[in-house]
Amino acid sequence: xxxxxxxxxxxxxxxxxxxxxxxxxxxxxxxxxxxxxxxxxxxxxxxxxxxxxxxxxxxxxxxxxxxxxxxxxxxxxxxxxxxxxxxxxxxxxxxxxxxxxxxxxxxxxxxxxxxxxxxxxxxxxxxxxxxxxxxxxxxxxxxxxxxxxxxxxxxxxxxxxxxxxxxxxxxxxxxxxxxxxxxxxxxxxxxxxxxxxxxxxxxxxxxxxxxxxxxxxxxxxxxxxxxxxxxxxxxx
Numbered sequence: 001x002x003x004x005x006x007x008x009x010x011x012x013x014x015x016x017x018x019x020x021x022x023x024x025x026x027x028x029x030x031x032x033x034x035x036x037x038x039x040x041x042x043x044x045x046x047x048x049x050x051x052x053x054x055x056x057x058x059x060x061x062x063x064x065x066x067x068x069x070x071x072x073x074x075x076x077x078x079x080x081x082x083x084x085x086x087x088x089x090x091x092x093x094x095x096x097x098x099x100x101x102x103x104x105x106x107x108x109x110x111x112x113x114x115x116x117x118x119x120x121x122x123x124x125x126x127x128x129x130x131x132x133x134x135x136x137x138x139x140x141x142x143x144x145x146x147x148x149x150x151x152x153x154x155x156x157x158x159x160x161x162x163x164x165x166x167x168x169x170x171x172x173x174x175x176x177x178x179x180x181x182x183x184x185x186x187x188x189x190x191x192x193x194x195x196x197x198x199x200x201x202x203x204x205x206x207x208x209x210x211x212x213x214x215x216x217x218x219x220x221x222x223x224x225x226x227x228x229x230x231x232x233x234x235x236x
Contacts, residue, residue: 012036022070033066048081051097052088053104054123057081075208077105080136080143083212087134087219098127100219103135111137111171120175124148125183132224134215135172139165142207145214146172147226151180151188154227158201158210195230 012035022030037044044061061078069079084102091100107119124133133148144165147154153172157163169192176190201210218226 012039019071021072026070029066030070033063033070037066038063046082048085049088051092052085053081053102053107054126055104055107055119057104057106059085072205072209074205077109077136077138080105080208080212084134084136084215087215091219096219098131101127101131101133103133105136105138108135108137108168111168117171117175117178120172121179121182124176124179129183129185132218134218136208136211137165137168139168143211144207145211147218148172148176149227151176151190152227153190153192155192155194156198156211156214156230157194157196158198158207160196160198160200193227195227197230 016031016035018027018030041063043063044059044066046059046061048057048059050056059078059082061082065076065078067073069075081104084105087100088102091097101123103120103123107116110116120135130150135146135148136143137146138144142159144158145156146168147156153169153176155165155169173190173192180186180188180190198214199210201207214226218224
C-alpha cells in the first residue's frame with residue numbers, strides 16, 4: 001500500500017504544471033498544494049506559540065492560500081499571520097522579543113467589538129512600554145499596517161490613500177488611552193500619524209505583500225528610523 005501511495009504521489013507530481021512566475025525554491029511547495037493538498041482537501045494546520053499574538057491561535061492554510069501566495073495574487077490574514085509567526089521566530093532568536101510584538105490580524109475584523117479593545121489593551125501591557133507593535137488591518141479588500149510605538153500610532157498604507165478609517169482609528173486610539181489610564185500614564189495622549197512616504201504597491205493586489213515587507217524592513221533596521229524615513233504630517 002505504501003508503494004502504491006508513493007507511486008500515486010509521484011504520478012500527481014509528474015503531471016503538475018508549475019506557473020512560470022513561481023520562484024524556483026517554492027516549486028515543490030506549489031506542486032504539493034496543487035496536487036496532494038488539493039486532492040485530499042486537507043489544510044496545512046499549525047498551532048502557534050501563545051507568545052506570537054498573546055493568545056492561543058491555530059492556523060489553517062488552504063490550497064488556495066498557498067497558490068495565491070506563490071502566484072502573487074491577493075492574500076488573506078492566514079498567510080500574513082503565518083509570516084508574522086516567522087518574524088516572531090526571527091526576533092526571538094535575536095533576543096529582540098521585548099522590542100517587537102505582533103497583533104493577531106484576525107482579531108482586527110469588526111474592530112468596534114469590546115473584546116478587540118480588551119485584547120489590544122492586554123497585549124500592550126506585555127513587555128516594555130517602548131515595544132513596537134505591528135498590527136495589519138483590512139478596511140475592505142486591501143491591507144494596511146498600523147504600528148503602535150509608545151504614544152505614536154502610525155498608519156502605513158501601500159496605496160498611499162489620504163483616507164480616514166474612522167472606526168479603526170477610534171478603536172486603536174481608545175485602546176491606547178485605556179492602556180495609558182490603566183498603567184499610570186493618563187497624561188499621555190496618543191498621536192496618529194500617516195507615513196505617506198512608504199513604498200507603494202505597483203498594482204491593485206500587492207497590499208498584503210507590502211504590509212509584510214514593511215514589518216520585515218523595520219525589524220531589520222538598526223536605528224528604527226522608519227518614522228523619519230517614511231515621514232508624513234500628523235493627521236489632524
